[in-house]
């Protein structure tokens with residue numbers, strides 16, 4: 001039996017909690033065949049049960065607060081290798097990553113937990129406004145501004161584009177106090193259902209988050225990269241709720257990457273916890 | 276981390292690269308991410324090789340914008356045959372880019388004046404050549420308030436307080452295109468650049484090893500000048516004269532034109548900067564651990580600098 005600790009990184013609203021809820025449903029409901037299979041139901045599942053209840057009702061998760069952060073434990077085995085795995089996922093608050101970037105510090109627990117991490121998942125959400133426009137780009141869209149705007153805002157860490165913040169969060173892991181080694185790394189692009197056309201997750205990344213894409217390509221000695229597009233809710237919980245409620249819940253799921261297109265969102269986890 | 280005493284920088288504090296004294300005590304400090312001091316760059320150089328380029332120019336000539344344009348381009352994808360591999364100064368770069376973004380509330384892209392009290396700062400880029408993905412190169416670009424260069428031009432005793440030209444493998448001197456485009460300011464701007472070069476040459480700022488690029492900024496404004504043909508002639512006379520008067524005393528002297536950020540959008544962000552970046556990434560932009568006066572280096576430090584390995588393969 002191996003124990004895998006898998007930190008889940010991502011700024012607020014990146015899809016971390018929705019993924020955990022959907023994974024818990026997938027493993028406990030047994031509606032479809034998945035790569036990871038629930039082994040036994042032991043321990044405290046209060047948090048998982050709370051988030052999965054909302055997920056089954058197709059409701060949006062509430063934002064995870066820093067005070068609410070918990071680690072959930074799932075006993076499973078790999079259907080292909082028969083290996084027994086104990087998965088520990090912290091449901092971290094996106095705010096704690098914002099704070100990490102702006103305060104240039106992290107908790108001692110975060111450092112200690114990374115020492116035992118098998119690999120990590122980083123979430124970015126495909127369903128949100130793009131990075132800040134430059135003024136020149138805006139002018140290309142709407143024409144030149146006529147009057148100077150007096151509402152100038154000071155710089156703050158929260159104005160930094162997500163891709164730059166995420167790059168910096170990953171750079172932290174490359175130096176002390178973190179152990180310098182290669183880690184398996186899944187970048188999960190959540191809300192994949194909103195992505196148009198036949199783009200692969202890597203193409204999406206290259207196009208939408210070019211700085212992060214370049215960084216990951218060039219730091220494979222630190223991060224062994226797999227990109228997945230994941231739809232953990234299946235669609236928009238507000239506008240598409242009726243359609244989602246009509247489906248078998250596990251069939252709402254979608255996991256796309258390296259030749260995979262399936263409902264089995266345990267695949268990235270199986271890869272992370274594998275040898 | 277070994278605390279090397281800084282060889283030639285006197286204006287440095289004892290800050291290290293990590294944020295500290297956060298109010299919550301169970302938190303671990305991480306890299307501050309701001310622009311780096313000369314001392315921090317020296318510490319970096321003890322561990323890894325890097326190219327150092329000093330960006331020199333009078334107030335508002337476009338130094339900070341040039342550096343910010345490099346970052347802006349990498350935010351959008353590969354640039355000048357390089358891809359982005361990391362930066363120790365992301366926060367610093369982001370602060371400098373803020374005023375060119377819509378969220379800042381400004382309606383034209385602006386760069387905030389660099390303050391004199393900031394002293395000498397460096398911005399870091401780790402870059403990988405697209406045709407050699409195994410190679411990782413570090414680049415530091417210097418930035419400081421243009422007033423310091425103006426002061427050194429007028430009082431050459433101050434040249435020695437500007438160590439960056441002696442330390443860097445290349446120096447870029449900016450000629451402010453907005454002044455060149457303006458008939459009234461034109462001659463003054465050109466003569467100021469000339470005088471600055473002369474002051475640096477005569478006071479050990481530059482020497483026969485220095486590689487100098489004289490770069491005219493804001494070329495969008497040159498195009499729009501109402502006497503563009505005359506202007507072009509004056510610029511070319513100016514360059515020829517620099518060439519004939521100074522080139523023999525320098526390692527290299529060349530010229531370029533850029534539009535780092537044309538607010539009218541006629542040129543893409545970083546126009547002409549790609550050519551510069553390519554030269555900055557060449558191995559001859561390694562820091563010059565040169566034995567050039569006045570450098571009161573303790574011999575152990577000197578050895579360390581002289582025997583540092585050249586560009587290493589990554590990892």
Ligand SMILES: Nc1nc2c(ncn2[C@@H]2O[C@H](COP(=O)(O)OP(=O)(O)OP(=O)(O)O)[C@@H](O)[C@H]2O)c(=O)[nH]1
Nearest residue numbers: 013014015016017018064094191231232233234235
């Ligand atoms: N369209 C669509 N939206 C999704 C999907 N999964 C998550 N979302 C939306 O993404 C947003 C963020 O989801 P969360 O899972 O709460 O994000 P989080 O990373 O846990 O956020 P914090 O707790 O604030 O750190 C919510 O508005 C979700 O409705 C999906 O599969 N499709």
Ligand SMILES: Nc1nc2c(ncn2[C@@H]2O[C@H](COP(=O)(O)OP(=O)(O)OP(=O)(O)O)[C@@H](O)[C@H]2O)c(=O)[nH]1
Nearest residue numbers: 335336337338339340386389420421493534535536
């Ligand atoms: N038209 C035009 N303006 C530019 C260009 N590049 C920079 N500017 C403007 O020139 C002004 C000065 O640029 P900075 O980069 O702040 O100049 P600096 O050399 O750092 O100035 P100090 O910090 O005061 O030493 C800013 O208002 C920029 O917006 C360009 O390519 N075209």
Ligand SMILES: [Mg+2]
Nearest residue numbers: 016017063064
């Ligand atoms: Mg959450």
Ligand SMILES: [Mg+2]
Nearest residue numbers: 338339388389
């Ligand atoms: Mg400046």
